[in-house]
Amino acid sequence: KELLKEVNRFIFVGIGSNILNFILYVFLYKIGLVIWIASAAGYIVGLVNSFYFGKNWVFNPKKVVYSKAIIKFIIIYGVGGVGMVLIINFLDNKTLLDFRVIWFFGALFAFINNYIGSKIFVFSRGS
16 A cells, blocks of 8 residues: 555656656757757756655655765666667657657656666665
8 A cells, every 4th residue: 555655656746757857858849959958958857856756755765865865866867867868869760750759758768767766776765
């Protein structure tokens, strides 16, 4: 039951972070920035939102060393962000999919990576 509550909160925060990410991504893309810069900038905005709410609402570890948690978070979300940007760039170059659909596939990879990484490495109860 606690796991379901945690997953639901992670999804809720993820949706909010992805809305912020997507809005900035579309805006920057529409004003002429290259797609990988637009996707990276959007991801960073979502990243800040995700750390704050992940720490304070989703996982809420009893004891966390902020310097270690931030470093772990940046590594995990860095992998998610690089993966997302690479997927977006690859699909943009190799397919005729709409840029919004392409973003979805990149975001899906990042979501899976970030949940598992946050749960196991960043905000685990023993952190």
